[in-house]
Amino acid sequence: MPSLLELRDLTIPGIVSNLDLSLSQGQIALCRTSGEQETKQFLRTVIGESAPESGSVLFDDQPLYELDQDQLFRIRKNVATVTAQxxxxxxxxxxxxxxxxxxxxxxxxxxxxxxxxxxxxxxxxxxxxxxxxxxxxxxxxxxxxxxxxxxxxxPRLMVYAECLDDLPRQHRENLLTQAIALQDQADAPAALFIITGDIQLPLLVPDITCDLRYNPPQITRHT
Structure with missing residues (x-):
């Protein structure tokens, strides 16, 4: 299955080094960071708002940091974010x-x-x-x-960035249930969950988990 989002040899100072991560349509990835600022910077890099020190972020094989503003705008129409803010x-x-x-x-x-x-x-x-x-x-x-x-x-890509971290348990479970329901649709988007620390999401069964708190990052593929 072709990659929708690909992080290729990505290095963000103080957050991650040499990260390789590929996410296809309909797949779910769960990434853990060490703190709020790390989550925000990782999100900004993934959606093309901030350039990494090295490596690249590709959406549909298009490198985000080589696109002009019009091209990047067209890409972002396919990406929806839900943040803590x-x-x-x-x-x-x-x-x-x-x-x-x-x-x-x-x-x-x-x-x-x-x-x-x-x-x-x-x-x-x-x-x-x-x-x-x-x-x-x-x-x-x-x-x-x-x-x-x-x-x-x-959207073709849903990004959940720290929005689950501080929700009361019942609200968190309700939101996760509906987020997972989106993934059960025939035209399901790819979903990237970025959370801080050791928060547990027992309802979520990701295809890929990535712990950015380690160097090199620990990546587990479950399918």
């Missing part, structure tokens, strides 16, 4: 935040996408007002909104 725009309502990527890229929110968003919010246990501003939400509710926004955009 949630990334919601403070002056937009929850529903507006959720649907913004669809409006931006397609100019419309289909009935199917809107229905899927409402179903996901219900399955996640969201009890808030979808017309509330993000400042009125709990931390867990902001993460729910960020996940739904990412999921309905039909």
């Amino acid at each position: 949630a990334g919601l725009i403070s002056n937009l309502k929850v529903w507006e935040n959720i649907t913004l990527p669809l409006l931006y890229h397609h100019g419309i929110v289909s009935d199917q996408a809107a229905e899927k968003a409402m179903q996901l919010l219900e399955k996640l246990g969201y009890k808030g007002n979808i017309w509330a501003l993000p400042g009125h939400l709990s931390y867990a509710e902001r993460i729910m909104a960020a996940f739904v926004r990412a999921a309905i955009s039909s």
